[in-house]
Amino acid sequence: xxxxxxxxxxxxxxxxxxxxxxxxxxxxxxxxxxxxxxxxxxxxxxxxxxxxxxxxxxxxxxxxxxxxxxxxxxxxxxxxxxxxxxxxxxxxxxxxxxxxxxxxxxxxxxxxxxxxxxxxxxxxxxxxxxxxxxxxxxxxxxxxxxxxxxxxxxxxxxxxxxxxxxxxxxxxxxxxxxxxxxxxxxxxxxxxxxxxxxxxxxxxxxxxxxxxxxxxxxxxxxxxxxxxxxxxxxxxxxxxxxxxxxxxxxxxxxxxxxxxxxxxxxxxxxxxxxxxxxxxxxxxxxxxxxxxxxxxxxxxxxxxxxxx
Numbered sequence: 001x002x003x004x005x006x007x008x009x010x011x012x013x014x015x016x017x018x019x020x021x022x023x024x025x026x027x028x029x030x031x032x033x034x035x036x037x038x039x040x041x042x043x044x045x046x047x048x049x050x051x052x053x054x055x056x057x058x059x060x061x062x063x064x065x066x067x068x069x070x071x072x073x074x075x076x077x078x079x080x081x082x083x084x085x086x087x088x089x090x091x092x093x094x095x096x097x098x099x100x101x102x103x104x105x106x107x108x109x110x111x112x113x114x115x116x117x118x119x120x121x122x123x124x125x126x127x128x129x130x131x132x133x134x135x136x137x138x139x140x141x142x143x144x145x146x147x148x149x150x151x152x153x154x155x156x157x158x159x160x161x162x163x164x165x166x167x168x169x170x171x172x173x174x175x176x177x178x179x180x181x182x183x184x185x186x187x188x189x190x191x192x193x194x195x196x197x198x199x200x201x202x203x204x205x206x207x208x209x210x211x212x213x214x215x216x217x218x219x220x221x222x223x224x225x226x227x228x229x230x231x232x233x234x235x236x237x238x239x240x241x242x243x244x245x246x247x248x249x250x251x252x253x254x255x256x257x258x259x260x261x262x263x264x265x266x267x268x269x270x271x272x273x274x275x276x277x278x279x280x281x282x283x284x285x286x287x288x289x290x291x292x293x294x295x296x297x298x299x300x301x302x303x304x305x306x307x308x
Contacts, residue, residue: 003032008104015097018060018090018297023135026096030143033099036106038150042179044110046157050077052275054239054258055114056098058088058126061296062262062272062288063097069288070274073101074108079155081239081258082114082165082197086125087265089299092134095127095144113151114165114239115197115215118187149184153196158280160234167238168219168227169195170208175231189215200241201255221251228254234280246273247285263290 011029014021021029051070056063070076084098085091101109115121122128122141131141155163156175171192172178181193188194198216202209205220224236236255243259250257262272276284 003028003103005104008032008100011096011100012104015093015100016064018093020092020096020134023140026135026140027143029096029099029103030140030147032103034147034150036102037111037147037152038184040110040152042153042181042183043162043175044152044155045159046077046079046110046155048158048277048279050079050157050277052157052161052163052237052258052277053078053080054260054273055083056080056088056094057083057116057261057264058085058091058094058130059261059264059290060088060090060094060097061291062260063094065262065288065291066260066272066274069286070276074105077108079110079157079163080112081163081237082112082151083116083239084111084114085127086116086122088126088261091127091130099147110155111151112155112163112165113148113153113183113187113197115187117148117151119145120186145186149186151183153181153183153193154178157277160232160280161237161277162231162233162235163237165197165238166195166216166240167199167201167236168217168223169199170217171195173227173230197240201238201250201257203250221254224251224255235283237275242268242270243273244268244270246271246287247275262288266290 084095098111102111128141132138169192187197195216198213200218202218205218207220207223209218211218239258241257242264243257246259248257258273258275260272260274264270271287271289273285273287
């Protein structure tokens, strides 16, 4: 499929302004990104320096604040750990923004799959309805979902920092087991793939415990330490859980949760963070606030409050 560099540059410029592309161009963008993402492995090897980001959830104006805080692409290299859509007002524009950057600078931005990059979840939490209302049909939503299916599951930074959306799985002992997962599917309800995008750490748990989310597991420090030792890792970076202070280390600083949606759902009052890795040992958390209301557009019509 023929897409010229000047098409890509134009799309990047359009998406910067919280705008989405016409349906035919969105389909072209999706096809172009599909060809890039399908070639990336389940576990992407990434070198430092790189900046790690957590959930965005359709908060377009706060994503722009993230780029102001961490630097623009391609000057800064990013790993986004999933949950680009749902709950916020601008899932379509947010995803378009990230995909135009991926299309233009494929080795400067990596997009991992979160539990919200799925057909089932997006039909409940807003992205499906948003595509329907903005395009008048579900064609683009279906195409986006096919794109979600080929997003990588994890990134490995300098062979020592593993980035994944949720957490660990009792079915996964080694990184090679993540590398062999068949990922080109809707996220299953159980099993290793499901666990990697749904699980959470819990310091009240010794080994594994049932998750209140209804998918994935809660896992404790002992489980994490064993996994880290076997795979010679220093840090597990993940997103998936709201952290009021934006970033939170647990389990002797072997695990960090990064949350990048400030004032989540426009009402949680939290700050957000990104984690800059100059190298695997030298890490800097950068905190940022939500963009003030007078500097963002709020959709005029009543949007179903998906966060209730």
